Amino acid sequence: MKNIHAKPLVDRISTIDWQEEELSFTHGASRAQLMREYLRRAAVWIHELEKGTSSPPFGTGYSNNWPFIDFAHAVDHSVTPDPELASRLDNFLAEYASAPLTGKICHYALNWYSLSDEAISRFPDLPDPFEPLIAIFERGGGFWIENGFIDFVAHRVRLTDWGQHLDRQPLASLSTEYLDSLDEDQ
Numbered sequence: 001m002k003n004i005h006a007k008p009l010v011d012r013i014s015t016i017d018w019q020e021e022e023l024s025f026t027h028g029a030s031r032a033q034l035m036r037e038y039l040r041r042a043a044v045w046i047h048e049l050e051k052g053t054s055s056p057p058f059g060t061g062y063s064n065n066w067p068f069i070d071f072a073h074a075v076d077h078s079v080t081p082d083p084e085l086a087s088r089l090d091n092f093l094a095e096y097a098s099a100p101l102t103g104k105i106c107h108y109a110l111n112w113y114s115l116s117d118e119a120i121s122r123f124p125d126l127p128d129p130f131e132p133l134i135a136i137f138e139r140g141g142g143f144w145i146e147n148g149f150i151d152f153v154a155h156r157v158r159l160t161d162w163g164q165h166l167d168r169q170p171l172a173s174l175s176t177e178y179l180d181s182l183d184e185d186q
């Protein structure tokens with residue numbers, strides 16, 4: 001079955017208050033940790049998808065695609081989101097979150113959640129790469145990349161080669177309670 005996870009994703013993105021700037025300060029520490037978790041997950045996916053290929057689909061370390069990658073098309077090049085969901089997402093983003101990077105990430109996530117369960121089942125031990133990014137948006141909207149850093153106003157994450165993220169420890173939890181505790185510790 002295809003696209004069963006895509007509608008809940010679009011519903012979720014559509015409920016984000018992209019204008020709530022206070023959240024970007026309040027949740028800066030957790031958002032930076034979520035980005036580190038995304039980078040770790042992305043590195044794990046790249047490592048897995050490049051195993052045994054003579055021409056890696058993502059190129060080397062500083063690929064033009066890094067760090068935000070359309071993993072769905074690497075798993076199944078024929079994946080296509082439901083046109084109505086894609087249109088709904090486009091309309092929402094155009095009105096509330098028009099930054100090009102935000103749109104790119106949300107579309108890659110839509111592609112991901114449009115994959116069939118069969119396509120995903122080939123990688124049972126790999127984590128959902130996009131969940132940390134969606135949580136970042138929910139906890140304070142977008143971010144920007146500047147001078148080799150992913151910037152969250154008061155917190156920054158160095159943008160390095162994907163291989164440097166491969167052996168990082170996973171974030172203990174993506175639960176709201178745990179993420180709130182990270183913010184309280186700051």
